[in-house]
Amino acid sequence: MKYLLHTIFLLLGLNVFSQTQDTATWTVNPPAFDEDEEITITVSGVVPSLWGVSDIYLWAWHEDENGNYIDDSTDNGTWTNSTEVQKMTNNGDGTFSYTLTPTTFYGATGIKRMGVLAKAKDGTGDKKTVPDKHFNVGRVNIEFIEPTESQLILPSGSNQDIRARISEGGVLTGGGSYEVYYNDALVASGTCGFPNCFTTLTNITESGTVRFVGTPPGSSDSGEASFEIYIEPTVVEEALPNGLVDGINYGPDDTRATLVLTAPGKEFVQVAASWNNYNPSNSDVMKRDPSTGKYWLEITGLTSGQVETYQYWVFDTNPIAGSPSLVKVADPYSTLVLSPFDDPFIPASTFPNLPPYPVGQEREVTVLQTGQTPYNWQVTNFNKPKEEDLIVYELLVRDFDADRNYQDIIDRIDYFKNLNVNAIELMPVMEFEGNESWGYNTAFHMALDKFYGTPEKFKELIDVCHQNGIAVILDIAFNHAFGRNPMVRMWMDDPDGDGWGGPSTDNPYFNVFPTHAFSVGNDFDHSSQLTKDYVKNVVTYWIEEFKIDGFRWDLTKGFTQNCGDGTFDGNFGCTQNYQQDRVDVLKEYADHSWLLDDDHYVIFEHLGSDNEEKEWANYRLGEGKGIMMWGKMTDPYNELTMGQNGNKDINRIGHKSHTGFNGPRVIGYPESHDEERIMYKNLQFGSSSNPSHDVKDLDVALSRMSAMAAVSVMVPGPKMIWHFGELGMENSIFTCQN
Structure with a gap:
């Protein structure tokens, strides 16, 4: 679905249930049209009240003739906030309409195919019609009967039959004429029979584009359609040079770099890049290491300092049902x-x-x-605060200051010093889908998201923090990855051929269904050695390249393979119970982190039972290590600040009330990004029983926040403050400015 490209994943803990409507019927008038003609699209069978709204909005995109996504309408807006420009007209008879001219609507020409759906203004929870509706653009349209795929992989010297049908104004024609071009050279022409035009391409020895142009009888108009042929190359089997790792390998020679990709089960891989104009040839086919199966290719002739770009074109000559034969992806280790x-x-x-x-x-x-010029670190051997002395400030870069970037934080370093915090924990900064996000919808775990700033500026932020005695901890989501992730897409279930889908059954990194009860995104299989290698390589990169002091591992309950039920729900009771496999794999990841950095902070957001969490809290504690566990205390502290009568037992803010914990390895906190803001609830639900001390009064509520800080931060052991909690931030976490 095209709207997934624009989803802003805001709240990890928010349960959103699908509210799709599958009774929509679409028409377009006129039924056949050119891209510069005005048309009216009408939908019936949509009940807006089921979404709790009265208006519906058109969400639209356009594609090439093979259904490959090109671009959105210029006025779609975002999935959570459609623009008023695309509100559909309520015709008062159960139908809704929208009038447009494709070239103006999309701000483009050469439009071959339109895709549309209807949705609520805020589409959260899948408030949309299914399935998507498509309209071919052009009065003359070509439909291939053979081949049925838009991309073919053939051995050199193959023949390929072509059967196509011509329709005009939506009506199938008989007769007419055709021309077939291969890489824009005319290779066949003739007269069509009924209902098909037929020809055969023979002895195909090079990859290319087949373009079929059909003209109805007695017409001056024509239509065209195309498909791609890739000739299967001979893959050179050659040992991977020593010392190379997945991703880009730079060396002392700035004219060279070597790319390495793990792609088990794939027949061949081409590198399509700026240096070959994204038109790869046999010289761009990656070699294959006979012992590991890894693909690799040395790139030569590069210019020092010049920015180049590339993708992997990954081919599977015999994909499982519903999976594509060709997937174009960025490097998983970008x-x-x-x-x-x-x-x-x-x-x-x-x-x-x-x-x-x-x-x-x-x-x-x-x-x-x-x-590239290496960053000149001012602090090369930062002396980290001890775990038990940490006062962590959890921060979302997007919402910290007006410019929403790393420079804002650098400029406010004195603010953090005056707070006396000694660690900043950044919510995920790895490349996520969209720009405005909490960051847990990660697509590329090793790439820095550009919306907050450059890699150099991020290094400067870390350096400035270290100069001021402040450690930097990154929140990282290794439980899952979202749909743009290359390792999802290389082995994906994509029956509609739109280039997006969840993991297929042969995916070596991801589970088809989550194996726990807290599903989000696509679920990593942490029993897979490939997944373990990926996680460790990513951890290595952030520690060695950016001098990151620690990680807060998100949703560690998901690191088990034991609690799936063959659905997206998982088994809740099993997930909540002790699971030996996740105890073991998470210890393995901690060991890897400490191997790289002996004082590295390892923090788990597990929120589970003491029986399981003590396994990590006590792990290698005698060596001065031990894994810190998030200690959520929001509910009892909020009952105290509101002056209400619920549970006010705050003993578990420290480790001594956690059964079996042998040291201060609980990061206790009254407030975090996952919970409604305490100050908001004070003002909304605080006790008003004492008129002289009404908690809903701003000054009274703030005084109680100060008291909360005194009886939380002062308790021995590591503690955490959530972004602007120290200021009594009263905005709900569900606040949206637009």
């Missing part, structure tokens, strides 16, 4: 990606000189640049 969806909306002041996205390509591409 450290910087360019996105056609997000980059146009990134301010130049935040990311100066952002490289342009390559024209004519689709989805993310990876940036490669040799000869």
Whole structure:
């Protein structure tokens, strides 16, 4: 679904239930039209009240003739806030209409196919019609009967039959004429029979585009359709040079770099890139290491300092049902990606000189640049505060200051010093889908999201923090990845062929269904060695490249394989219970982190039983390590601040009330991003029983927040403050400015 490209994933803990409507019927008038003609699209069978609204909105995109996504309507808005421009007219008879001219509506020409759906203004919870509706553009349309796929992989020397039908004004024609072009050279022509035009391409030895042009009898108009043929190359089997890792390998020679990709089960991989104009040839086919199966290719002739971009074109000559034969993906180990969806909306002041996205390509591409100037670190051996002394400030870069970037935080370093915090924990900054997000919808775990700033500016932020005695901790979501992730897409279930889908049954990294009860995104299989390698490589990169002091591991309950039930719900009781496999794999990840950095902070957001959490809290504690566990105390502290009569037992803010914990490895907190703001609830639900001390009064509520800080932060052991909690932030976490 095209709207997934624009989803803003705001709240990890928000349960949203699908509210799709599948009774919609669509028509277009006139039934056949050219791209510069005005048309009216009408839908019936939609009941807005089922979504709790009275108006519905058109969400639209256009595609090439093979159904590949090109771009959205210029006025779609966002999935959570459609623009008023695309509100459909209520005709008063159960139908809704919208009138448009395709070229104006999309701000483009050469439009081949339109896709539409109807939705609520805020589409959260899948308030939309299903399935998507498509309209072919052009009075003359071509339909291929053979081949049925838009991309074919053939051995060299193959023949290929072509059967096509011509329709005019929506009516199938008989007779007429056709021309077939291969890489724009005329290779066949003739007269059509009824109902099919037929010809055969023989002895095909090079990859290319087949373009079929059909003209109805007695007409001066024509239509066209195309498909791609890829000739299966001979893959060179050659040992991977020593010392190379997945992703980009730079060396001392700035004219060279070597790419490495793990793609088990794939027949061959091409590198499509700026240096070959995204038109790869046999010289761009990656070699295969005979012992590991890894694909690799040395790129030569590069210019030091010049920005290049590339994708992997990954081929499967015999994919399982519902999976594509060709997937175009950025490098899973990208450290910087360019996105056609997000980059146009990134301010130049935040990311100066952002490289342009390559024209004519689709989805993310990876940036490669040799000869980069290393960052000049001012602090090379930061002395971290002890775990038990940590006062962590959890921060969302997007909402911290007006410019919403790393420079804002650098400029406010004195603010943090005056608060006497000694660690800043940033909510995920890895490349996520969309620009405005909490960051848990991660697509590329090793790439820095560009909406907050450049890699150099991020290093400066870390350096400035270290100069001021403040550690930097990153929140990272290894439970899952979202749909743009290359390892999802290389092995995806995509029966409608739109280039998006969940993991297929042969995916070596992800489960088809989550194996726990807290599903979000696509669920990593942490029993897979490939997944373990990926996680460890990503951890290594952030520690070694950015000198990150620690990670807060999001949703660690999901690191088990034991609690699936074959649905997206999972088994709740099983998930809540002790699971040995996740105890073991999470210890393995902690060991890897400590191998790289002996004082590295390992923090789990588990929120589970003491019986399981003590396994991590006590792990290697005698060596001065031990894993810190998030200690949520929101409810009892909020009962205290509101002056209400619920549970007010705050003993578990420290480790001594956690059964079996042998040391201070609980990061206790009254407030975090996952909970409604305490100050908001004070003002909304605080006790008014004492008129002289009405908690709903702003000054009284603030005084109680001060008292809360005194009886939380002062308790021995690591503690956490949530972004602006120290200021008594009263806005609900559900607040949206637009």
